[in-house]
Amino acid sequence: MLERKQLKDRTQVTFILPENTPDGPVSVVGDFNHWDPASHPLRSRGDGTRSTTVALPANSAHSFRYLAAGDYWFDDEHADAHDGANSRVHT
Structure with missing residues (x-):
């Protein structure tokens, strides 16, 4: 799931997945981080989901x-x- 928050000239996009689907660590990778899995790992949010914001x-x-x-x-x-x-996100 994707959530967006508009800022002045940027958009904060939050990438959200269920806590254990799939099991183990997960990162979002894309053209915005040079497909680097270390850049945006998803972290637990305490509500049964995990996310990262870009x-x-x-x-x-x-x-x-x-x-x-x-x-x-x-x-x-x-x-x-x-x-x-690939998946695509529009800001």
Whole structure:
């Protein structure tokens, strides 16, 4: 799931997944962090979910995926769009 908060010239996008689906650590990777899994790991929120927030330029579009333990890549079913291999978020 994606949540957005508009700032002046940026949009804070929060990427949210259930706490244990999938098991183990998960990161959001995309063109906004050079596909680096160390940049945005999801952290527990105490409400049964985990998340990370990324500030992106307003009025832009970005490709992303999730990377879980065991080199398991997956898309966000609630993304704004999909471009074949990746999920897309629009700010």
